[in-house]
Amino acid sequence: MSKHGNRTILVCCGPGCLSNHSMDVYEELKARISQAKIKAEVKTEVKATGCHGLCEKGPLVRIEPDDIFYTGVKVSDVPEIVEKTLLNHQVVEKLLYHEPSVGRKVISPKQTRFYKKQMKLALRNVGEIDPSSIEDYIHRGGYKALGRVLSELSPDEVITEIEKSGLRGRGGAGFPTGWKWRQCARMQYYPKYVICNGDEGDPGAFMDRCIMEGDPHSVIEGMVIGAYAVGSHEGFIYIRDEYFLAIRNMSHAIEQARDKGFLGKNILGSNFDFDVQIVRGGGAFVCGESTALMASIEGKVGEPRAKYIRSVERGLWGKPTVLNNVETWANVPVIMDRGAEWFSSIGTENSKGTKVFSLVGKVQNTGLIEVPMGMTLREIIFDIGGGIAGGRKFKAVQTGGPSGGCIPESLIDLPVDFDSLNNAGSMMGSGGMIVMDDRTCMVDVARFYLTFLSEESCGKCVPCREGIRRMLEILNEICEGRGQPDDLDTLAELGEMLKEASLCGLGKSAPNPVLTTLRYFKDEYLAHVNEKTCPAGVCKNLTVYYIDESQCKGCGLCQKNCPSHAVEGQRGQPFAIDETKCIKCGSCMDVCRFGAVRIRGRDKSWK
Amino acid sequence: MEIIIDGKKCEAQYGEYLLDIARKNGIHIPTLCHSDALPGQATCRLCIVEVVEGSRRRVVTSCVFPVTREVEVFTNSEKIRRMRKNIIRLLSARAPKNEFIQKLREEYGLLQETRFAVDEKENCILCGLCVRACEEMGIFAISTVNRGIEKKVSTPFDEASDVCIGCGACAFVCPTRAINIMDENGVRHLWNKEFQLVKCQKCGEYFTTREHQEYMKQKFGEDNNYTLCEKCRKKAAGEKMAECYRI
Numbered sequence: 001m002s003k004h005g006n007r008t009i010l011v012c013c014g015p016g017c018l019s020n021h022s023m024d025v026y027e028e029l030k031a032r033i034s035q036a037k038i039k040a041e042v043k044t045e046v047k048a049t050g051c052h053g054l055c056e057k058g059p060l061v062r063i064e065p066d067d068i069f070y071t072g073v074k075v076s077d078v079p080e081i082v083e084k085t086l087l088n089h090q091v092v093e094k095l096l097y098h099e100p101s102v103g104r105k106v107i108s109p110k111q112t113r114f115y116k117k118q119m120k121l122a123l124r125n126v127g128e129i130d131p132s133s134i135e136d137y138i139h140r141g142g143y144k145a146l147g148r149v150l151s152e153l154s155p156d157e158v159i160t161e162i163e164k165s166g167l168r169g170r171g172g173a174g175f176p177t178g179w180k181w182r183q184c185a186r187m188q189y190y191p192k193y194v195i196c197n198g199d200e201g202d203p204g205a206f207m208d209r210c211i212m213e214g215d216p217h218s219v220i221e222g223m224v225i226g227a228y229a230v231g232s233h234e235g236f237i238y239i240r241d242e243y244f245l246a247i248r249n250m251s252h253a254i255e256q257a258r259d260k261g262f263l264g265k266n267i268l269g270s271n272f273d274f275d276v277q278i279v280r281g282g283g284a285f286v287c288g289e290s291t292a293l294m295a296s297i298e299g300k301v302g303e304p305r306a307k308y309i310r311s312v313e314r315g316l317w318g319k320p321t322v323l324n325n326v327e328t329w330a331n332v333p334v335i336m337d338r339g340a341e342w343f344s345s346i347g348t349e350n351s352k353g354t355k356v357f358s359l360v361g362k363v364q365n366t367g368l369i370e371v372p373m374g375m376t377l378r379e380i381i382f383d384i385g386g387g388i389a390g391g392r393k394f395k396a397v398q399t400g401g402p403s404g405g406c407i408p409e410s411l412i413d414l415p416v417d418f419d420s421l422n423n424a425g426s427m428m429g430s431g432g433m434i435v436m437d438d439r440t441c442m443v444d445v446a447r448f449y450l451t452f453l454s455e456e457s458c459g460k461c462v463p464c465r466e467g468i469r470r471m472l473e474i475l476n477e478i479c480e481g482r483g484q485p486d487d488l489d490t491l492a493e494l495g496e497m498l499k500e501a502s503l504c505g506l507g508k509s510a511p512n513p514v515l516t517t518l519r520y521f522k523d524e525y526l527a528h529v530n531e532k533t534c535p536a537g538v539c540k541n542l543t544v545y546y547i548d549e550s551q552c553k554g555c556g557l558c559q560k561n562c563p564s565h566a567v568e569g570q571r572g573q574p575f576a577i578d579e580t581k582c583i584k585c586g587s588c589m590d591v592c593r594f595g596a597v598r599i600r601g602r603d604k605s606w607k
Numbered sequence: 608m609e610i611i612i613d614g615k616k617c618e619a620q621y622g623e624y625l626l627d628i629a630r631k632n633g634i635h636i637p638t639l640c641h642s643d644a645l646p647g648q649a650t651c652r653l654c655i656v657e658v659v660e661g662s663r664r665r666v667v668t669s670c671v672f673p674v675t676r677e678v679e680v681f682t683n684s685e686k687i688r689r690m691r692k693n694i695i696r697l698l699s700a701r702a703p704k705n706e707f708i709q710k711l712r713e714e715y716g717l718l719q720e721t722r723f724a725v726d727e728k729e730n731c732i733l734c735g736l737c738v739r740a741c742e743e744m745g746i747f748a749i750s751t752v753n754r755g756i757e758k759k760v761s762t763p764f765d766e767a768s769d770v771c772i773g774c775g776a777c778a779f780v781c782p783t784r785a786i787n788i789m790d791e792n793g794v795r796h797l798w799n800k801e802f803q804l805v806k807c808q809k810c811g812e813y814f815t816t817r818e819h820q821e822y823m824k825q826k827f828g829e830d831n832n833y834t835l836c837e838k839c840r841k842k843a844a845g846e847k848m849a850e851c852y853r854i
């Protein structure tokens with residue numbers, strides 16, 4: 001263990017850890033360390049950083065350069081960390097991460113499969129630096145790319161470099177970034193604008209949030225480079241208002257960048273002027289759509305417009321505009337720093353670089369991850385994600401946010417890139433990844449997403465507003481056991497129409513959850529409609545729980561766990577469920593170790 | 608340049624909208640939200656057509672699709688008809704009793720909607736033309752409120768608007784006559800508000816609201832024209848012109 005130089009303690013203050021009181025851990029560490037007067041050889045600095053990724057095991061604390069990684073740290077653990085690790089160079093065994101693949105606890109994050117398989121480009125500084133310190137960012141090579149761009153390269157050369165890198169927009173559609181910039185640079189009318197889309201609205205997604213919170217300067221640096229390339233002098237960062245920490249860190253970073261001369265007039269003595277301001281979004285999902293976002297910045301109702309004339313030609317206030325997602329902007333400085341050739345060596349033929357995902361749902365290691373494009377779903381879910389929580393069976397993974405699709409187990413070896421996901425009927429989206437186990441009803445999942453979309457559609461065009469409404473109506477009835485034989489055809493036909501006739505990307509992708517579940521899980525729909533049963537035991541109207549007497553060992557675990565006292569019987573004897581009291585929560589089924597709790601359809605003759 | 612619509616060669620200007628070109632050439636494309644005075648709503652989506660460029664075939668909304676290349680267009684292909692039928696089906700589930708939508712339904716051979724829950728009193732298809740008209744008037748009394756399936760057109764908080772002048776432009780442009788406007792005993796009822804109607808100085812018929820008249824005077828200056836109804840105004844203008852030429 002190092003006895004020389006400085007020691008840094010990085011306390012994760014990302015969204016997951018913060019909600020588990022990591023800020024208290026940080027404060028306590030600071031207080032204890034100054035109390036303990038660690039004069040010794042090692043000067044210790046405590047930093048509150050952005051998200052470290054392994055949210056499931058938070059709050060996380062990393063000690064560098066000792067390379068020690070503590071998980072689930074509570075305020076009450078702090079004295080022990082100070083006493084043992086900081087003063088006596090010992091590890092605190094109970095706080096170490098248990099790595100399932102080797103079956104023991106490991107000290108370094110590099111020994112975990114969760115971190116080992118990742119590759120961090122957009123997240124390169126997140127979790128490594130104090131986001132409120134521009135010095136930290138500069139120390140890790142920040143603003144170096146900007147300096148080189150402004151002093152050595154012409155705007156055209158910058159665009160060529162981005163084109164060669166093969167970078168595609170990380171916000172969802174995967175539009176080639178270099179091509180977008182080139183088109184905007186060609187426009188000969190001014191002013192031009194650059195926009196950063198930080199209106200992340202997908203349920204379960206927090207990639208952009210973590211970048212803005214944990215490494216705001218990389219976004220600013222990317223935007224200045226982009227603005228220089230297209231000839232813009234004014235930029236906007238649109239952040240949803242719920243992301244208060246992102247807004248705070250970003251505002252602070254902008255001020256620091258202005259003070260240091262990275263923003264404002266005559267940046268780094270180059271004669272190039274550019275400044276950026278934050279616009280706080282009201283939190284409408286549809287405002288993540290580029291033209292709706294621009295309408296919102298202009299102070300209008302956040303509704304999209306037809307995009308036959310692209311924003312690079314007529315965008316914000318009718319002027320040429322380049323809009324990119326947070327993650328796209330964060331990738332720009334890395335590309336300019338390390339070169340297009342290096343960047344394009346990562347990933348697949350048509351999807352270069354890495355992609356950040358928020359891995360959530362029924363997976364062991366929920367968290368924020370970044371992997372090279374082309375990694376298979378299996379590697380992501382089972383190696384990085386550690387497999388399905390509770391040892392259950394994998395059923396499907398939903399990618400691309402609420403309007404993405406559900407990918408079944410048969411496609412688990414699908415490489416994750418823009419084209420493969422599109423071909424499977426889903427999409428990359430902004431990078432939400434929701435894992436589902438065998439206790440998930442796919443009809444119910446489709447219903448869940450359509451409910452979300454029915455509330456979040458802007459309601460401007462008929463196909464999206466009325467189409468989603470009627471598809472949801474059908475799904476609700478199917479889940480309640482009132483599905484009709486030709487409902488599946490109606491769903492498919494409405495879905496096809498929505499995909500083509502809707503005004504914007506939201507409507508065009510809204511049927512994806514329905515169409516993919518129809519494609520991969522048709523049997524489940526048929527069971528709902530024809531047999532009036534929900535195979536996963538989720539749709540309450542269609543589910544009757546019962547105990548198979550021949551399997552029941554009479555252990556009583558189900559009775560103990562039933563919240564509505566519906567399980568009757570004596571220990572040692574087979575138990576039975578009183579249907580009139582059962583609220584169909586499935587707790588009995590989850591706890592039964594003998595598979596004795598079963599589901600049957602509403603129609604009692606069906607087994 | 609020349610484009611082909613349903614097999615017919617049509618002359619087109621660069622940037623001209625497809626719907627306009629089709630109409631100039633006597634090709635019928637159904638629309639609800641299109642108004643020549645307030646173009647570009649693109650919300651009803653009835654005017655979808657298929658555009659073919661080389662091997663690329665795509666569905667576009669003809670009222671806002673600018674022609675920039677020589678393309679071939681199909682306004683009534685099997686796919687378009689199928690999708691248009693579904694749009695009409697959705698519209699007729701929303702406003703089942705509306706005469707304009709019933710007409711469309713008959714044109715496309717659709718039966719009365721039975722699968723979905725319907726609201727028989729609904730007539731509005733939320734095309735947004737009324738809101739546009741109010742904005743163009745410079746009044747901004749109504750707007751679409753809420754989003755998604757809860758969306759509607761309304762005054763702020765559904766209360767009588769302070770700024771509404773009762774001009775009725777909203778009702779005039781509405782393609783489905785969904786806006787309740789009623790003139791009764793010299794009073795106009797519109798958007799939860801009552802307006803005093805004024806009489807034409809010539810023929811003595813009620814023709815607009817006092818607020819509207821005042822607004823026009825303020826905007827364009829004192830002019831006797833605002834005291835006349837549309838008919839009498841036209842007549843007066845004609846007489847004036849005739850006088851000019853008589854000399």
